[in-house]
Amino acid sequence: MGFQQTGIPGLLIYEPKVLGDHRGYFFESYNANTFLEAGIDYKFVQDNQARSSYGVLRGLHYQLEPHAQTKLIRVLEGRILDAVVDMRKDSPTYGQSYTIELSADNKLQLLVPKGFAHGYAVLSETAEVMYKCDDFYNKSCEGGIIYNDPALGIDWGIDLKDAIISEKDLQLPKLADITHNFVF
């Protein structure tokens, strides 16, 4: 319960406290004070929700400054393999990827700071994913990394032959071909 480190600075796992009783369960899926007490102070301004079926792979995406986004990701239904890549040039873990299974059952949330690329693959028949963002969507600031960049070697937990990927995401470059700098 609470916040766990991932080994990548700023990238945290949050596990809410679930209160069960004879009716089912209740939990605070987000409480700004809980985050503040852990020294985490983001002003989330946009919530996104996406439904996808098995094999859908979205990402890896980020927004550049001045609209870079911190994201807090969780799953309302089903299971996903969530993946992030540290793109902060000044980070000791620059270029490292991190993956975690997030599901409606485990209720884990991943806090992804600015300067990371983010994506996920759906492991269950369907999945409903929700994430909070601390800046608004801005199409002109969008960027991304190709999901199968060999330098990252991300295991998405699905057979990539079955992956369902947008045309936009299939055109994304490798990390090594990205020239802009993310420094925070």
Ligand SMILES: Cc1cn([C@H]2C[C@H](O)[C@@H](COP(=O)(O)OP(=O)(O)O[C@H]3O[C@@H](C)C(=O)[C@@H](O)[C@H]3O)O2)c(=O)[nH]c1=O
């Ligand atoms: C991300 C986004 C998209 N859109 C629109 C653009 C487009 O018409 C439609 C679908 O957009 P996309 O194909 O970019 O959706 P998707 O591939 O789900 O994009 C998302 O992927 C995950 C992995 C992230 O981390 C997010 O930040 C976001 O980039 O929704 C918004 O209106 N607001 C938004 O915030």
